[in-house]
Amino acid sequence: MSLDLYKQVAFALVVGLGMLGPAIAIGMIGGAATSAVGRNPQAEAKIRTIMILGIVFAESLAIFALVSGFIINFV
Amino acid sequence: MASDIHISISAETIFNFNGFEVTNAMLGTIAVCFGLIISSVFIGSSLNKTGIPNKLQNAIEWFYKIVEGIASDGIGSVKKARPYLGLVLTLFLFIVFSSWLGLIPGVLHIGIQVTPDLFYPIFRAPTTDLNATIALAIIAWITIQFAGFNALGFSYLGKFFQFKSGALGFFVGVQELISEFARLISFSFRLFGNIFAGEVLIVVVASLTKFQTNIPWLDYFGVPLPVFIIIMEVLVAMMQAYVFVSLMSLFIAMAVEDAHHEHAH
Numbered sequence: 001m002s003l004d005l006y007k008q009v010a011f012a013l014v015v016g017l018g019m020l021g022p023a024i025a026i027g028m029i030g031g032a033a034t035s036a037v038g039r040n041p042q043a044e045a046k047i048r049t050i051m052i053l054g055i056v057f058a059e060s061l062a063i064f065a066l067v068s069g070f071i072i073n074f075v
Numbered sequence: 076m077a078s079d080i081h082i083s084i085s086a087e088t089i090f091n092f093n094g095f096e097v098t099n100a101m102l103g104t105i106a107v108c109f110g111l112i113i114s115s116v117f118i119g120s121s122l123n124k125t126g127i128p129n130k131l132q133n134a135i136e137w138f139y140k141i142v143e144g145i146a147s148d149g150i151g152s153v154k155k156a157r158p159y160l161g162l163v164l165t166l167f168l169f170i171v172f173s174s175w176l177g178l179i180p181g182v183l184h185i186g187i188q189v190t191p192d193l194f195y196p197i198f199r200a201p202t203t204d205l206n207a208t209i210a211l212a213i214i215a216w217i218t219i220q221f222a223g224f225n226a227l228g229f230s231y232l233g234k235f236f237q238f239k240s241g242a243l244g245f246f247v248g249v250q251e252l253i254s255e256f257a258r259l260i261s262f263s264f265r266l267f268g269n270i271f272a273g274e275v276l277i278v279v280v281a282s283l284t285k286f287q288t289n290i291p292w293l294d295y296f297g298v299p300l301p302v303f304i305i306i307m308e309v310l311v312a313m314m315q316a317y318v319f320v321s322l323m324s325l326f327i328a329m330a331v332e333d334a335h336h337e338h339a340h
Binding site: 049052053056059060063064066067070071074075 | 082083084148261264265267268269271272275318321322325
């Protein structure tokens, strides 16, 4: 098994496993935000701001996994 | 089939200037700054201060209001956001246009053919180079620290080194200090990862959609498919600029607010 093959398998594993957590987290944040707006439709703008902030933090962890995968494969 | 695409994380050197290597991301930065400065000088000299604005000025005032709204949502009020508005607008425009540079059709095909199978484009979107995004993150970080010191003086450091709240308070302060530095990595890698992964996605989809059939006109049937990816990347660039600016405003607000008993976790 050559080094290139190991690198590609490692890339795939890092990206696949690293996206599980953030995907679940973003889904939960979106669901919580939706039910919060359902309870209090007047606060929609504030809840949207908080939701976007939470999603951005969760997504940046997914991006870290992606960039680590790139570094493993191409560097 | 898919192994003849060339993806490099680091920007490629175009020429050497007495030992200083000029990369294609630097040339992209110069191009974006040139375009922004020239267009802002032209538009600024034709502003209509009284009377009904024309369409272009209307659009620019609408854009200004949107970014002012982003900054004031984070910082708290329009009046408090006023000192930072210049930097916020500049960062937003720079991030948006430098991410769009790699999406303009044809820009990435101007370049130098170094060897028969190695092609260096002469322009590269600055935000796909980690150096540029780290620089933007450092600028944002220095602004946040400056805002904290400006508002609180040296007691801003008292947020991180808390000796009056017991052992738990001390560790909370240490954790806050670590998360201050983690923001550098978070800002830069978020922007770099999103824009760079977008460009790689376009290249990969473009290399996968050229068929090899025996019918000549059917070969290029899949060529318009990356257009949808490019449209998505246009939106992603705007969203990443919004996120960068919004997060910076939020951190400025957190740095400016009073001592730890008012800090809601």
